[in-house]
Amino acid sequence: MLEGKKILLGISGSIAAYKTAALARLFVKAGAEVKVILTPSAKDFVTPVTLATLSKNPVNIDFIKGKNGEWTNHVELGLWADLFLIAPLTANTLGKMAQGICDNLLLATYLSARCKVVVAPAMDLDMFAHASTQKNIQTLRAYGNEVIEPNSGELASGLQGKGRMPEPEELFNWVQTYFTQTQILSKLKVLLTAGPTYEHLDPVRFIGNHSSGKMGFALAEQLASMGAEVILVCGPNQIKTNHTAIKRIDVSSAADMLKACLAHFPKCNVAILSAAVADYTPEVVSENKIKKNGSTLVLKLKKTEDILKKLGTLKKKKQILIGFALETNNEEANANKKLQEKNLDFIILNSLNDKGAGFGFDTNQVTIIHKNGNKIKYGLKAKHEVAKDIVDQIIQIIHA
Ligand code: CTP
Secondary structure (H helix, E strand, C coil): CCCCCEEEEECCCCCCHHHHHHHHHHHHHHCCCCEECCCHHHCCCCCHHHHHHHHCCCCCCCECCCCEEECCHHHHHHHHCEEEEEEEEECCCCCCCHHHHCCCHHHHHHCCCCCEEEEEEECCCCHCCCCCHHHHHHHHHCCCHHHHEEEEEEEEEEEEEECCCCCCCHHHHHHHHHHHHHHHHHCEEEEEEEECCCCCCCCCCCCCCCCHHHHHHHHHHHHCCCEEEEEEEEEECCCCCCCCCEEECCCCCCHHHHHHHHHHHHHHHHHHHHEECCEEEECCCCCCCCCCCCCCCCCCCCEEHHHHHHHHHHHHCCCEEEEEEEEEHHHHHHHHHHHHHHHCCCEEEECCCCCCCCCCCCCCCCCEEECCCEEEEEECCEEHHHHHHHHHHHHHHCCC
């Protein structure tokens, strides 16, 4: 199950730390190699001897170990791991991770780790709900870390609410799913379009739209962080990409975007077209700036090629093609029509009538409609969560 996987388990000082003994045991039983780092205060909640016995490795706590002043190499620990799971994550360690503070071995390892980092916050409900905690969680997510949300239930304070660390079996299942999914995704090459297109009228003006590109970029980050190779063809936008697995191709017009997509689609297993491509472009682009001569100006526009539809005609049997539909009325009927006409495996519908969905927002609310008619309606979520839902659907198609 987890044969040969290297899991670094970071434990900070919360009462939930006692559950990590069972978690370490589950990982080892499933064939994983486990190394443990404790923060100094975590020792008050779970003993190093217990964890060393169950993980079958010495436990790391301090930078200096033993009587001879031997140094614990945090860089090596971070490079060794396939996954760094920090559970439980206290508000204190969370705050330090968000700020880049590095006053213990766990934090130094976090800053130097190159593998995926996943955290499981555990604290009292009011601490968890506090604006600063939520802001720090958002910051960690923005750094590319995964966050396993706490459960609701009885807390150490005796209060009821959200803040309980998930049970060892739940954390174990999360890790197992993560490795299964990354194994599938690491074999995939994905073509993605994102952002608007700009159709030039003259050297200073263009016809564009309000697309920010956030949804497409969230998808690119999600896919890359799970091992896929991503070719991101994007129209003008303000977003930076950090992941080395994302090959970014910046374009301006619908014609440029089409050209880039046609060049890369044949080598890709999956294509997700999220760009808001202009449907019409000026018939003539003026060489010089258009002067304001008359009281009206008539522009003649010609249709652009529908990139998604074109890829639908070129699609091979094993390729997966996914499109978006942004609608204002007759949403499902319009999305179904696009699904059929463009030969898609599934379409992601968002309606401009849903609050918090559409251009510019950090959130989105979507319905995914598969070609077999299966329909899944999701609630309003952060765009990176929507990206995960979309990736889950791709994995399900590949698994089927
Ligand atoms: N699309 C595309 N090329 C175009 C137009 C659209 O690749 N020239 C893709 C979009 O990226 C999206 C899907 O087609 O994945 C649907 O786009 P949308 O704008 O909702 O619909 P259109 O097909 O353009 O139809 P309409 O504007 O009439 O709703």
